Amino acid sequence: MRLFITTAVAALAIAGAAAAQTAGPAPAPAAAPAAPASGQYISVSGGFIGKADYDYGFANGYRFEGDVDAGGQGAVAWGSALGNGWRGEVALGYRSQKSSGVLTTNGGAQFDFDGGKVTTFSIDLNGYYDFPVAGPVRPYLGAGVGVAQVKIDDGMLDDKGDALTLQGIAGASVAVSPRVSLFAEGRYQFTGAIKVKTTSGAGDKEQKLNMTGPGGLVGVRFAF
Template identity: 35%
Template sequence: MRQKILACAAVGLGVLSATSLGHAAPKGPFVGIMGGANFTDDQDISGTGVGINRSVDTDTGWAVLPSIGYRYGNGVRTELELGYRTNDVDSLSGAVGGSGELTAKSVMLNLLYDFNIGGRVSPYIGAGAGYAQVDYDSVAPVGAGRIDDEENVFAYQGIAGLSYWLNNSVELAAEYRYFATQDPDFRTSAGVPVEGEYNSHAALIGFRINFGAPAAAEPAPVAPAPAPAPAPVAEPEPPALPRNFIVFFDWDRSDITAEADAILRDAVAYAQQHGAVRISATGHADRSGSDEYNMKLSMRRAKAVESHVIASGIAASEISIAAKGEREPLVPTEDGVREPQNRRVEIILE
């Protein structure tokens, strides 16, 4: 028991010590649910009397864990979790066969940390503590009777998982949990006091819905300034160059959206009409990934614009591209924030 408590404490310390490594998840509340297979270790029953000391072996059971929580914007999140775990008894040592069911209903407060490794995948670890109602339902044979009793006891757990972000709000998750409690005290149907155990391993899948994601709508492109009216006797002046255009991108994407396509068509038409001899395209990214990842992502965005402009009739020799990563944000933010206006390519006509 002591070793198990130390193991969970070590996981908790790992969560706290990792809080300086960065994050990619949005700040704000979330709800989620996990479910899957539940496996118990052999649970020892101990007491005084003939046939009392048994080891309970169970079949594979199931677990479901709904939760509600909050992300703090620095990788740390807390959650309040309800749990239901159940396994049928397969056999009891020293007896022919066995019957009954082991169930644990829990309320846990968890502390977790999401690691930012760039992109949509995010590993996480965590630990939790709370209370559980451990129920030995008609577990037999134990002595001259059975155990049909329950007790509320302290519970703790360790968590390790991997999440995949479908978009700014929804993430899928797969995780492992070790869950254990203090040894519950029961009485058999014959009135004999006994001590039981409860600990389990769970392999779970599920999802979380996050309510702190930024708005998906991109800002409207900057409209061209009107050309000044010519003087009555002077020759008409062409609109001045250089001229800037900006196209925006979805989070962690480099494909050209319908809105970006319309802006690029305007830029190409403007360049052909007014005789631009050079077009430069500079890619940028927000601060939700690592610096190395964002540099590569911003280059992919610049290359996507280059390909689109060439396909629209501009010679490849007239285009130059560059990447700035997250180093020149349009809107300054803290590290890890997903800011739509920083996911862009700036186009300058010269």
């Protein structure tokens, strides 16, 4: 929790500094009917997060292999243009996915668990480059780093932990007015290492989990 809060405060401070750099007289409008090339924006998006898997052990030697189903995700971001096609943003994200898994004992017996859930709250610093093409459609590439708080409740483990997040982004936006753009993007998202603790008759065991999977978002961006 401390890592999550510290990163959130730092991210907001960086975003404020970036916003201050863009303050001042508005730039001349671009010839192409695209969103303003400088200034700040707010975006809202929703989409899916793909399948993932994870595994962990217990102090008594038992192992649990979990599968996370595809689920939904959403994000709200505040960003600012940095010039020459570059922009940066602070994004708050939420993901919700169902999970299942198999517990294997020391003797090789296996037990199935269904009806679990994995939820993730994240705050990310994302950077983008919008390619300078003519027309209302503008492709872009991006990358992000941040921190997430992941809660796992899969029938054997009920715990949450902070983790580093990394993501690669590719998408395109289309301007529907000088200040409003629609966008769609694909993401490859990594979350780990998630610190959790398992408990058994032999005692507690601390360990780290990783989750990696594809995702996608569609949304709207409002410039101001």
